[in-house]
Amino acid sequence: MGKPSPHILKETIRAQAKQLGFGLCGFTTCDPPAHRATYEAWLTAGRHGAMAYLATERARRTRADPRRLMPACQTIIVLGCLYAPPLPPTDDPLGGRVAAYALGDDYHDLLPAMARRLAESITAQVDAPLEWRAVSDTAPLLEREIGQRAGLGWIGKNGMLISPQRGSYFVLAELLISLDLPPDPPFESNRCGSCRRCLDACPTACLLPDRTLDATRCISYLTIENRGDIPEALRHGIGRWAFGCDICQEVCPWNVRFAGPAPSSPLAARRHFPLRDLRAELLADEAALAARFRRSPLRRAKRAGWMRNLIIALGNTGRPEALQALERALADADPLLRRHAAWALGQIGGTSAGRMVGEALEAETDAETRAALRHALDHLARAAAR
Ligand code: SF4
Numbered sequence: 001m002g003k004p005s006p007h008i009l010k011e012t013i014r015a016q017a018k019q020l021g022f023g024l025c026g027f028t029t030c031d032p033p034a035h036r037a038t039y040e041a042w043l044t045a046g047r048h049g050a051m052a053y054l055a056t057e058r059a060r061r062t063r064a065d066p067r068r069l070m071p072a073c074q075t076i077i078v079l080g081c082l083y084a085p086p087l088p089p090t091d092d093p094l095g096g097r098v099a100a101y102a103l104g105d106d107y108h109d110l111l112p113a114m115a116r117r118l119a120e121s122i123t124a125q126v127d128a129p130l131e132w133r134a135v136s137d138t139a140p141l142l143e144r145e146i147g148q149r150a151g152l153g154w155i156g157k158n159g160m161l162i163s164p165q166r167g168s169y170f171v172l173a174e175l176l177i178s179l180d181l182p183p184d185p186p187f188e189s190n191r192c193g194s195c196r197r198c199l200d201a202c203p204t205a206c207l208l209p210d211r212t213l214d215a216t217r218c219i220s221y222l223t224i225e226n227r228g229d230i231p232e233a234l235r236h237g238i239g240r241w242a243f244g245c246d247i248c249q250e251v252c253p254w255n256v257r258f259a260g261p262a263p264s265s266p267l268a269a270r271r272h273f274p275l276r277d278l279r280a281e282l283l284a285d286e287a288a289l290a291a292r293f294r295r296s297p298l299r300r301a302k303r304a305g306w307m308r309n310l311i312i313a314l315g316n317t318g319r320p321e322a323l324q325a326l327e328r329a330l331a332d333a334d335p336l337l338r339r340h341a342a343w344a345l346g347q348i349g350g351t352s353a354g355r356m357v358g359e360a361l362e363a364e365t366d367a368e369t370r371a372a373l374r375h376a377l378d379h380l381a382r383a384a385a386r
């Protein structure tokens with residue numbers, strides 16, 4: 001039996017990708033992305049916030065030419081792994097939310113391994129040595145644009161790649177391979193039309209007209225990538241999101257209509273979600289926190305970021321039942337957490353909150369945290385006078 005034709009091989013690869021757990025699979029060239037100037041302008045405007053790794057000279061050059069990642073690359077196989085839509089907000093008054101992609105195991109670990117298995121299977125079929133490289137958000141590639149070029153969907157006004165059959169609840173991986181396969185036709189149409197639901201629903205108004213977003217205002221960035229204090233003006237908009245945000249995907253009609261359960265997804269949710277009680281998370285000991293982080297995307301926020309987010313979410317509940325847990329955070333060794341706890345207590349208000357913040361101010365030695373405590377006391381006094 002001779003070697004399969006490139007077209008037959010391509011369809012075989014697509015079927016194998018599906019068997020491996022990739023619900024979406026498309027093929028494109030290694031050519032430079034056409035819209036990299038938009039991305040460069042985004043970087044120049046500082047919309048990437050503290051994600052300095054996106055703006056290094058090396059990252060910029062690689063993004064402009066995927067062959068820099070693998071000079072022998074002839075085809076990029078773009079793979080999408082579906083995950084289940086977000087869990088609805090819990091009715092629990094002290095409950096919180098986590099972005100749907102983060103409810104299961106970390107795709108940064110899983111997807112390259114799945115793509116590697118696909119590469120091994122392709123190598124066996126062509127019976128010739130091949131070079132390949134598997135990435136999933138682990139190399140500077142304009143993944144969504146490359147996905148659009150591979151025919152998977154269009155980039156919506158929410159900045160997500162949207163599949164007309166599956167919506168946008170999927171994460172991408174790319175397999176760069178030294179095998180010449182016929183590219184799929186790019187997805188040329190834009191099916192957002194006059195819809196602007198995502199723009200209207202975004203709590204921090206960070207979606208921009210050129211289909212990018214101002215990361216420095218986006219809840220996903222603020223709760224995951226941002227390591228320090230979250231600007232006070234943005235804390236209310238975070239609501240009860242403890243990690244990431246799905247709002248601009250939840251409202252998208254393409255998800256409402258087409259996204260469905262993904263029970264066999266390698267990214268299927270683990271059993272200890274949703275977050276029914278943010279206090280329990282905040283009071284978790286080291287062992288419980290380690291269990292929460294194990295193999296989970298949540299670990300990206302690290303202890304400080306995760307606890308900071310829980311504190312903000314608790315402040316946004318406005319519930320006095322949160323006071324005790326926040327008082328514990330007010331005594332945390334990390335001043336970042338003490339500052340955010342002061343803010344959260346200020347949001348809940350009342351004499352107990354005032355006493356807690358006042359006592360903490362007497363003991364506090366860190367200048368920045370003292371200022372946050374004073375600010376919270378002022379806020380409490382103003383609220384009491386109303
Ligand atoms: S993830 Fe949330 S904050 Fe970020 S753009 Fe979407 S709706 Fe806005």
Ligand code: SF4
Nearest residue numbers: 156157192195198252
């Ligand atoms: S909500 Fe509407 S405008 Fe936003 S991405 Fe979806 S279809 Fe496009």
